Amino acid sequence: MQLYEPALELVRSIPLDIHAGLILRHSARYPILSEEDVYSAGLTGEGIAQAELFGKALAESRQPGRLFASPVDRCLDTALAISRGARWDLPVTADYRLSHPFIERLWSGPQIRWQKDPLPEPVQSILELVLNCAGVGGALDIFSTHDTVVAVLAGYFAGVSFHYPEYWPNFLEGVLVWRRANQVHLKWRDFETVLDSWPVEGSGQMELGL
Numbered sequence: 001m002q003l004y005e006p007a008l009e010l011v012r013s014i015p016l017d018i019h020a021g022l023i024l025r026h027s028a029r030y031p032i033l034s035e036e037d038v039y040s041a042g043l044t045g046e047g048i049a050q051a052e053l054f055g056k057a058l059a060e061s062r063q064p065g066r067l068f069a070s071p072v073d074r075c076l077d078t079a080l081a082i083s084r085g086a087r088w089d090l091p092v093t094a095d096y097r098l099s100h101p102f103i104e105r106l107w108s109g110p111q112i113r114w115q116k117d118p119l120p121e122p123v124q125s126i127l128e129l130v131l132n133c134a135g136v137g138g139a140l141d142i143f144s145t146h147d148t149v150v151a152v153l154a155g156y157f158a159g160v161s162f163h164y165p166e167y168w169p170n171f172l173e174g175v176l177v178w179r180r181a182n183q184v185h186l187k188w189r190d191f192e193t194v195l196d197s198w199p200v201e202g203s204g205q206m207e208l209g210l
Contacts (some may be wrong), residue, residue, distance in 0.1 A: 001045075003028060004054035004172045011140060014178065016061060016165035021130035021141040024174025025099075025150050026070075027051040028077040043077050045053060051078050051197035054172060055085025057201060058140060063115065066133065070098040072146070078172075079144040097125050107148045130177050131150040131184065143174075150174055158191035 007024055028047030032038055043051070043147060066082055069075040071094040079092045094101055103122050109181045119127075130143060150169040151162040157175070176187045184195040 017137040020178035036107040052085030055082035059086035065139035069144040103163035154188040157193040
């Protein structure tokens with residue numbers, strides 16, 4: 001199985017007219033064996049090829065959207081390779097909200113939330129980045145990030161603990177987010193969560209729908 005197939009299946013599981021955002025882990029990288037490697041480890045040749053193939057497959061059914069990435073090179077290079085494979089010719093915007101340091105406080109704490117707990121500020125900020133845009137129907141935005149960011153988002157919304165290896169996000173695996181009317185949908189693997197509403201700026205925190 002190709003690395004990107006689970007993410008492609010996720011995108012294909014929603015109607016073609018939906019404008020969605022895919023928050024996904026970067027493609028395959030070289031091993032991280034030291035603290036310096038945390039920032040310097042780049043994509044392998046196979047990782048670049050897989051991201052390009054993913055982009056090519058996406059372009060068969062999706063219109064180009066926005067491209068965002070963590071400032072770390074392997075995330076930027078993943079977004080660029082997807083764009084290159086899709087022939088979208090779009091710029092990639094680096095955003096600190098997709099970095100590990102931005103989510104680290106949550107990563108170091110409990111990753112499962114009670115249904116009515118308010119969403120923490122870092123999670124709200126990432127959702128704002130994904131959802132606060134005016135996109136065309138069928139467009140797909142790409143948000144290339146790290147396993148810890150995907151793990152926290154999926155953990156909060158799927159209610160699973162990423163201390164268990166079977167729930168750990170693989171390379172090029174991610175969370176799909178889209179909005180219809182006032183509802184926000186988040187999907188990861190076979191888990192789907194619906195937020196009751198998306199607040200306008202300054203209206204307070206969201207709560208999970210039952």
